[in-house]
Amino acid sequence: MPESMARLETRLPPLLSVIAGMVDLTGFLSLNLFTAHITGNLVVIGALVVRGGRVNPAQILAIPVFILAVAATWLFARISGARGPALLRQLLLVQFLLLVLVSVFSVITKPSSAPHALMATIAAMMAVSAMACQFALLRLAMPVAPSTAVMTGNLTNAVLWALDTVSPDTSSAATDLVRLKNSLYLLFGFFAGCVAAAIAVTYLGDWAWAFPAVLAGMAVAMS
Numbered sequence: 001m002p003e004s005m006a007r008l009e010t011r012l013p014p015l016l017s018v019i020a021g022m023v024d025l026t027g028f029l030s031l032n033l034f035t036a037h038i039t040g041n042l043v044v045i046g047a048l049v050v051r052g053g054r055v056n057p058a059q060i061l062a063i064p065v066f067i068l069a070v071a072a073t074w075l076f077a078r079i080s081g082a083r084g085p086a087l088l089r090q091l092l093l094v095q096f097l098l099l100v101l102v103s104v105f106s107v108i109t110k111p112s113s114a115p116h117a118l119m120a121t122i123a124a125m126m127a128v129s130a131m132a133c134q135f136a137l138l139r140l141a142m143p144v145a146p147s148t149a150v151m152t153g154n155l156t157n158a159v160l161w162a163l164d165t166v167s168p169d170t171s172s173a174a175t176d177l178v179r180l181k182n183s184l185y186l187l188f189g190f191f192a193g194c195v196a197a198a199i200a201v202t203y204l205g206d207w208a209w210a211f212p213a214v215l216a217g218m219a220v221a222m223s
Contacts (some may be wrong), residue, residue: 021193030112058124069132091137098130158183
């Protein structure tokens, strides 16, 4: 693996986890759905099917739109013919443009004022597409990188690697320590993104979408 790509696989995931946390919580607080957490939307839909209640159309649309966005990202990667850092840069740019589009659209239309209305659904689908692009680019351009949004898996790995590190068998202690640190960076990054997003939505409203867009621009610059 080229040294530059190895550095990117170490430095980019924590930043992407911050972006995922910001996008997910901003969507949850302002649009009433999880934009980076499809599991959460499935849980909500299941509860609504059984117990009833007001359905947010975006929660239902998020699942097929996520699938289509992942497929579109895969198709883009195939058509571009790029590999490694070049493909990573292109897909990060796509995510950046989607988040900029969400930010501009939200500032103009104020979707948070009516979370179940058409404008909110459109904004939510753009955010879901941006997150689908992020998840897909990790598999397509950085296949060994950990997930930047599935914190349950990262927390499980962190606990297991911590136990392996302190176990009597020291044959893989150094490797497990590095993995532990990487998992903790992702956990802290996602949580920091959530906290930052909560503050931004509270005081800035729909302008909060500008922050993950700026961080996505930083990710493009890093690549």
